[in-house]
Amino acid sequence: MASLIHCPHCGVRPKEEFSIRGDASLVRPDPEASDEAWNDYVHIRSNPRGRYREHWQHLAGCRRWLVVERDTFTHEVFSVTDASSVAREAGR
Amino acid sequence: MRYSAFSIIRQALTGNVNWKPAWRQPEPKPFYDVIIVGGGGHGLATAYYLAKEFGLKNIAVLEKGYLGSGNVGRNTTIVRSNYMLPGNEPFYEFSMKLWEGMERELNYNAMLSQRGIINLYHNDGQRDAYIRRGNAMWMEGVPAELLDRAALKKMLPFLNFDHARFPIMGGLLQKRGGTARHDAVAWGYARAADRLGVDLIQNCEVTGIRRENGVVTGVETSRGFIGCGKLGLAAAGNTSRVGEMADLKLPIESHVLQAFVTEGLKPAIDHVITYGAGHFYISQSDKGGLVFGAEIDGYNSYAQRGNLATVEHVMEEGVTMIPGLSRVRVLRSWGGVMDMSMDGSPIISHTPIDNLYLNCGWCYGGFKATPASGFCFAHLIAKNETHPVARFLRLDRFERGYPIDEHGAGPQPNLH
Numbered sequence: 208m209a210s211l212i213h214c215p216h217c218g219v220r221p222k223e224e225f226s227i228r229g230d231a232s233l234v235r236p237d238p239e240a241s242d243e244a245w246n247d248y249v250h251i252r253s254n255p256r257g258r259y260r261e262h263w264q265h266l267a268g269c270r271r272w273l274v275v276e277r278d279t280f281t282h283e284v285f286s287v288t289d290a291s292s293v294a295r296e297a298g299r
Numbered sequence: 300m301r302y303s304a305f306s307i308i309r310q311a312l313t314g315n316v317n318w319k320p321a322w323r324q325p326e327p328k329p330f331y332d333v334i335i336v337g338g339g340g341h342g343l344a345t346a347y348y349l350a351k352e353f354g355l356k357n358i359a360v361l362e363k364g365y366l367g368s369g370n371v372g373r374n375t376t377i378v379r380s381n382y383m384l385p386g387n388e389p390f391y392e393f394s395m396k397l398w399e400g401m402e403r404e405l406n407y408n409a410m411l412s413q414r415g416i417i418n419l420y421h422n423d424g425q426r427d428a429y430i431r432r433g434n435a436m437w438m439e440g441v442p443a444e445l446l447d448r449a450a451l452k453k454m455l456p457f458l459n460f461d462h463a464r465f466p467i468m469g470g471l472l473q474k475r476g477g478t479a480r481h482d483a484v485a486w487g488y489a490r491a492a493d494r495l496g497v498d499l500i501q502n503c504e505v506t507g508i509r510r511e512n513g514v515v516t517g518v519e520t521s522r523g524f525i526g527c528g529k530l531g532l533a534a535a536g537n538t539s540r541v542g543e544m545a546d547l548k549l550p551i552e553s554h555v556l557q558a559f560v561t562e563g564l565k566p567a568i569d570h571v572i573t574y575g576a577g578h579f580y581i582s583q584s585d586k587g588g589l590v591f592g593a594e595i596d597g598y599n600s601y602a603q604r605g606n607l608a609t610v611e612h613v614m615e616e617g618v619t620m621i622p623g624l625s626r627v628r629v630l631r632s633w634g635g636v637m638d639m640s641m642d643g644s645p646i647i648s649h650t651p652i653d654n655l656y657l658n659c660g661w662c663y664g665g666f667k668a669t670p671a672s673g674f675c676f677a678h679l680i681a682k683n684e685t686h687p688v689a690r691f692l693r694l695d696r697f698e699r700g701y702p703i704d705e706h707g708a709g710p711q712p713n714l715h
Contacts, residue, residue: 208598208606223608227598229552229713242698249710250550250641250697254539256601279553280601 322493338362340371344673353681363504367485386691394671407487416476536636563587642702643715
């Protein structure tokens with residue numbers, strides 16, 4: 208894991224300040240969505256070896272939720288974006 | 300060659316030059332009735348039981364590296380069956396019973412040591428939870444014993460009993476729990492399977508799963524196409540990658556778990572001890588090194604190396620439980636890639652593809668399950684029928700709403 212994370216709000220910070228929640232590619236289905244859609248959301252994971260987008264929270268800093276794109280094998284970090292701007296870009 | 304005291308003496312007297320390799324190095328045949336992907340503990344045990352218990356011939360195990368190069372050689376060697384839920388406990392007890400007869404059966408010294416495993420508790424609520432778990436074990440016929448503080452002080456005087464935040468009040472003991480030599484388990488199964496004619500093919504990475512008319516016809520590998528009648532996946536941390544080759548949608552995340560060993564010490568810790576206020580577990584190997592570990596790092600990883608923040612956390616837990624550890628020097632640390640399932644329990648199951656079978660989701664409890672996992676997976680593959688003790692460990696339990704969540708943590712793999 209990279210030791211330093213570039214928080215878009217706080218600058219370069221040690222990664223221990225962050226808490227990692229998990230897969231950021233999942234989108235919560237509609238409450239009335241099918242059981243299959245909910246099962247996919249709750250249980251099924253793509254679990255790639257390589258590029259992966261993850262939800263992190265900058266707990267010991269701005270406390271914003273972030274989307275960190277990194278490599279699950281080399282641990283290289285490609286980008287850190289505020290989660291709300293990611294959601295806005297996706298039209299959510 | 301059968302291993303015995305006599306064979307050791309005979310070889311010693313003839314200069315130890317006549318030992319034979321423990322298994323062959325066969326070239327892959329064009330077709331096998333059953334192929335197992337993954338030459339770790341579970342894959343090798345599966346192949347062994349397929350040949351031994353279910354009389355199958357023409358079996359291959361494909362391993363991308365060398366035999367036992369994954370988690371079977373990277374764990375903290377703990378063997379136990381102190382689970383609570385009815386979906387888990389009979390399975391792990393079945394495993395425990397297989398452990399108890401394994402060395403004789405395989406003619407291999409796996410150094411099984413039933414030294415007892417003790418889970419410490421630190422408050423009234425935790426004590427009640429342990430009593431419940433102990434009773435659940437008894438209901439499956441597995442002896443468990445609750446130790447109070449006085450009994451524990453006599454047994455384990457080196458613990459930090461009067462820690463201000465996490466005083467130790469007692470523990471739950473399973474006397475039959477203990478440790479085994481992890482590599483020897485892989486080697487023992489490999490050798491026994493080889494002697495029954497199983498082809499163990501190393502340096503053979505599966506790169507694709509060929510299907511025709513909805514059934515698997517074989518696997519593409521780094522050593523060419525190999526046809527098969529049935530395919531079993533036992534790829535542990537790489538399950539998702541292999542599953543993707545057959546378009547399986549899996550409830551698995553790969554996480555890294557670290558383990559540690561110290562310099563060799565004189566006998567100091569006679570049991571396996573786990574900390575109730577964290578996830579720390581420790582035992583002493585026969586070589587004298589203290590072997591310990593704790594939680595997974597908490598993020599998806601396919602790298603067999605961990606994070607320094609977790610190393611620090613593990614050391615803090617260890618020193619909190621046993622202050623004397625602060626003077627011990629750590630020799631090595633390493634990581635293994637865990638196939639974390641969404642409920643913390645394993646999967647031995649049919650898949651949506653008729654002749655494709657799945658063995659995964661061992662989280663960080665796979666080692667103790669090695670014999671039963673192999674036996675039940677072999678049963679499933681050979682008879683196309685679930686073994687009774689593994690009947691709850693189905694892949695479709697998630698979509699059906701029957702998770703086996705031992706910790707009650709919910710579908711969040713980094714919390715199991």
